[in-house]
Amino acid sequence: MPAPVKSVKPDFEVIRRNKVYEEVAKQIERLILKKLKPGDKLPSERELAEILQVSRSSIRDAIRGLELVGLVEPRQGTGTIVRERTTESSANPFANALKRRQGLVTELLDFRKMIEPPLAARAAANATAEEISEMEEILQRQEKTQSQGEAAIAEDADFHYGIALASGNSVVLKVIDTLMDLLRDTREHSLQVEGRAQKSLAGHRRILAAIKRHDAEAAKAAMRRHIEDVEEIVLNTKF
Amino acid sequence: MPAPVKSVKPDFEVIRRNKVYEEVAKQIERLILKKLKPGDKLPSERELAEILQVSRSSIRDAIRGLELVGLVEPRQGTGTIVRERTTESSANPFANALKRRQGLVTELLDFRKMIEPPLAARAAANATAEEISEMEEILQRQEKTQSQGEAAIAEDADFHYGIALASGNSVVLKVIDTLMDLLRDTREHSLQVEGRAQKSLAGHRRILAAIKRHDAEAAKAAMRRHIEDVEEIVLNTKF
């Protein structure tokens, strides 16, 4: 059940200035989730400042935040490394954040159930040969990652993002983009469940096959089934 | 066709700090579109500052911007009034903004086609008696406004927003919320077309009727038809 909201559309929202270091923190967090393992080194502060087009101070503010929540550990002279994720302790703010979002997870899944099947249908209609081969590469990466016993979180995200791209609708892209932060939570969780990884890969393959032969209805159906699989896992798992 | 985007998901986005007065300007602009007519007075600067929780300086910066594009006219001692919209001139930045977004309009419609039918289905399943009567009130307001020969822009927005509320999915709500700025453009336009207003009201009534008897499939179908109507109008109109 959602939080009670004021009647219909409120005329105004309070305005909040966004802080650069918060944005930076989000992006670094995303990078860690997608591309880095515990023990890996972050790009240097000066490098990040260059890439993100902000000053080093802002990078440092962001890193200090990530350090405080225990995600990262700066070492003078060496670099900033990604810390082991302490999944057990309930004092772990990371796990807590996940739990707090538990209500959101089902809503997110529901949202995906609404949007992704028709999205897959449009991808089937509009995908270019180039986009299809791009997605094929992604699935190969997913297979490789999983064969090494790792969770292919980044690849899973890339695949679904690739479909949004291939749909040719930039509005959807924008939406998916802003929801990425939340999406990755459900994804990370479900991929760690036993036997889930194989099922995910198979689902992706079915979807891509339908897209490849430009069969919109089949793509839609395959996507629906895929997301229902994810849903089943998530709902039947105790947190 | 969307702008060419870099291969799949880019690792980083450049970070931009938002400016409070720009946000304020957006909200005031929205208020004008939704609730005010030319000649109406804006809330006083001090009042707006209180509501939006920003300083009066920021409100003033925003109003200056709206004054520069000719949307609004501050009068010392009286208040700030909404100016007549000069619809004809192609030098009108308002109309230009609409045209520039022309490409977006079809994509937005497509997005709505994806999301709103399943959303209506969920609303049919989850809507409380209170939410339903809320939507009934909105439709009565829409009827009243249209009977006076005016475009019921605010009511149209409220109705669709009400459905999102009744669906009980806060994620969807968040998405709709952030897209509101764009949505209002397609809506404003389509409602001004001859005969469109009646059709819109009828469509809304059918949707609400289905929701009221908790018929998810009928709600979905009615919503799909409603949006296709809108789409037809928009696509067949020369800008």
Next chain:
DNA sequence: GCAAGTGGTCTGGTAAGCGGACCAGCTCAC
């Protein structure tokens, strides 16, 4: 051991926003 790279610290400067005070113009009740 030393050069090169890293994070740690500090300083000076800029821009946005805040909060408050005061002025000038309009309106309306008395």
Next chain:
DNA sequence: GTGAGCTGGTCCGCTTACCAGACCACTTGC
């Protein structure tokens, strides 16, 4: 009328976030 109470117009000083650069302390690899 006229004055009280609104309104927008202007100015000031302060704080915060951010930037740019310099320098230090530490680690590592040659």
